Amino acid sequence: MNLNLSRAVVALLGVAVFLSAIALIDARHQNRVLFEQLEQMHQDRDQLNIDWGRLLLEESTWSTTLI
Secondary structure: OHHHHHHHHHHHHHHHHHHHHHHHHHHHHHHHHHHHHHHHHHHHHHHHHHHHHHHHHHHHHHHHHHO
8 A cells, every 4th residue: 555655655756746747838838929029129129219209309409490
């Protein structure tokens, strides 16, 4: 009976290790996906800042030519 209990514990620990490995793989995948989204948002932010600067320059140009 003691041998059956040991095998059950080992099997349970094996399942726990397997599930932990699957959870780790999923967490790393989510991390990569979120990092790619973050990088895209940084690029979008930079482009918006460039556009904003151009619009401010255009506004400044229009305001000086009307005076």
